[in-house]
Amino acid sequence: MSDPVIVGVDGSASSLEAVEAAAREAHLRGAGLRIVHAFGHASAHLTPGATPWQPGDRGLEPMVHGTLVRAEERALAVAPGIEVSRSVVAGEALAVLEIESRAAALAVVGSRGLSGFAGLLLGSTAVHLAAHGRCPLMVVRGRPDPAGPVLLALDGSPAGQAAVAFAFAEAALRKAPLVALHVWNTWSERAYEGPGDPLTAVVADVDHLRAAEQRLLDEVVAAEQEVFPEVVVERRLVRSRVRPALLDASRSAQLVVTGARGRGGFAGLLLGSVSQALLHHAHCPVTVVRGKE
Template sequence: MSGPVVVGFDSSASSFAAVETAAHEAQLRGVGLRVVHAFTWPSRQTPLGRSRLGPAEAGLHDLAEHIVAEAVEYAQNVEPEVEVVHTIVIDDPLTVLEAQSHDAELIVVGSHGLGSFAGLLVGSTAVHLAAHSRCPVLVVRGRPGPEGPVLLAVDGSPEGEEAVSFAFAEASLREAGLLALHVWNTWTDRAYEGPGDPLNMVVDIDRHRDEEERVLAEALSGHRARYPEVTVHQRSVRSRIRPALIEASRSAQLLVVGARGRGGFAGLLLGSVSQAVLHHSHCPVTVVRAPE
């Protein structure tokens, strides 16, 4: 039996967008939706439940229940057939989401937040969640092209195999096309185009291009047979990684990347490439981590 779709919620506009996306994802998969709100106890004097010195709403837990009730109602309005439950946890949100990922099929979060989930994509937080979650993490951002394809970043590594599988399954669920993009370069994240390119003097670019196209074809071959209903367009491009991915995301409804890789996408979630994708993609991004 598949686990639920889990969404982190803090009542910000971004988290409402995450709830809407999560409800759609749950409906597509035929699973339930779990709305998770995490908060920390700011001081020992803050009442956690109903206070004898004030109205019931004075307690942190009462406030949390009210916050989550909004999300549950919103999700039920978006997808009435999806079963929605909620969980309130007193702990650090990152720790909570990691724990929730153990039995979830997908975790959905907004790109910005308030309170407990504030700064989810600032610094190392998003990197840490994507690197340690036991299930794929979908970050809702940008304006997805509803008629666009699922965009898959392919690097041909064993670690990226899970991302390929996820992208094919997602394209099938959405009844969308799949654009498999393999961005490659020689040695550095830059591309020379002119005949004076010094790399052209020491590297057989045509042979290199043929090899990269083979890597792309091999990464997709087995999945094409399992998902014959998915129309696949594959593209192998010699370019800089970040601009190529960001530009391709303009017309996509979802960008799928692996948590780790090699070649063109090496260190995708460890440095500037991951930050660029998470902060500048024009559509939602799903990060898929290979199983341990």
Template sequence: MAEPVVVGVDGSPSSLGAVGTAAHEAALRGTGLRLVNAFGWPSMHPPPGVPPWTPATAGLRELVDGTLAQAEQRAREVAPHLDITREVTLGEPLTVLEIESRTASLVVVGSRGLGAFGGLLLGSTAVHLAAHGHSPVLVVRGRPGGPNPTGPVLLAVDGSPAGEKAIEFAFTEAAMRGAGLLALHVWNTWSERAYEGPGDPLNVVVDIERLRAEEQQLLEEILSPWQIRYPQVAVERRLVRSRIRTALIDASHDAQLVVAGARGRGGFTGLLLGSVSQALLHHAHCSVAVVRGKA
């Protein structure tokens, strides 16, 4: 069987929403689902003679089992025949999930949490995973009623080699979901510079129409090989002259998923997990998948 989909579980409503999304993703991929619950080390040292803290010795085993049972029930509601495994680990959630990502096809987390996963998005865990995880990371967020089931998969196209993995992920997701793909390329921005050197739009003289034609050609060249590979995916190519963050967040209103690379060139200059990806993680109107390129 292919590598499993891993989901961080803490019993919060956001976590259960992530479990449902992860179960759906696992079913689409024909792979298993791994429920992971991590406990951080306690801040106080145990008295002499007291064994190290574990869920069992701390009297939390029942709580953990109940949380995971609830998560499994939620997953079964989405995909009744899914192969589900559970993992309870003593360690920092950030470290645990990063390690889990090494053998995962996808790691799914909620945008808010409790307990060990508390402050998941606005803290460091989701951002760290998106920047350093070994698999794509999907952060479940967006409208109260869930993602727009008829909306497209929104792909942020920046034209960098590092973005190839994000393109592949977006086409695969669209094909599995039976959805269209909206490939959005933002160019000629002023706050996030898209060019350097003679072609920089910040120069005094620039041929805007020539620049627009070049960007359109770039978009076509990037997408054409993937369109041939995935002929069943209807692709809308959209070239926008705007601020990158604003354009992507606005476009996410009607999408069911946004896919972006963790870093890139062009409009994503110098990013590890830069301002564009972080803006999407915090402000997109639907779930966000961040895909790292090849090292």
């Protein structure tokens, strides 16, 4: 069997929604589902005099068992017959899930967990895994349109090629159409530097720039279309600010796929501003796919 789909659970409503999404993904791939529950403290967060967790402390064992049973029941309700395994690990969730991701086809988490602070739109676990995980990360959020397309945030960067391949494969698995959305503006002209609105900044030849961005979109899509000829693709070139255009398009999608960093990212950053905006504000689940950077 192929590498499993892993899902982090903590008993929260958000994590149980993630379990359902992960079960569907495992079923689509013919893969197993691994439910991961991590418990423990980061050493830096221990209060004075606190001791590490002990197996018998305050009835945690029954509580953890109940959380895993509920998670497995939810998984099998949406994907009967999938192989489910459980993993309970003593350690900080961030570190545990990062290690688990090294042998996974896909990691799935909810947008918020029990440890989230009120008012935060996205939990720290999701942000950390998007930047440091070793496999694609799906963050379950929003209200996806089951009949909508898979939305690919295409930027044409070398690091983004892994996201293109993932989006085509995901659309094929779901038997869904794919919208390859490439958003451009005059900041796309690398020779241009300076202040101003990227929609109105003057460049030498806007028509030439538009044609170049269309060629980029066509070339990237055509290469992957040969691998997945069954996927119906809409190539959508939009002149706009990137983040608002992608967030608006996510309203009618069942999934957004994006790279971790794009052409405009600063060297050394593991997660770009566009992918962060999608993780925090998209109207449907988002999968972040890291390339070889």
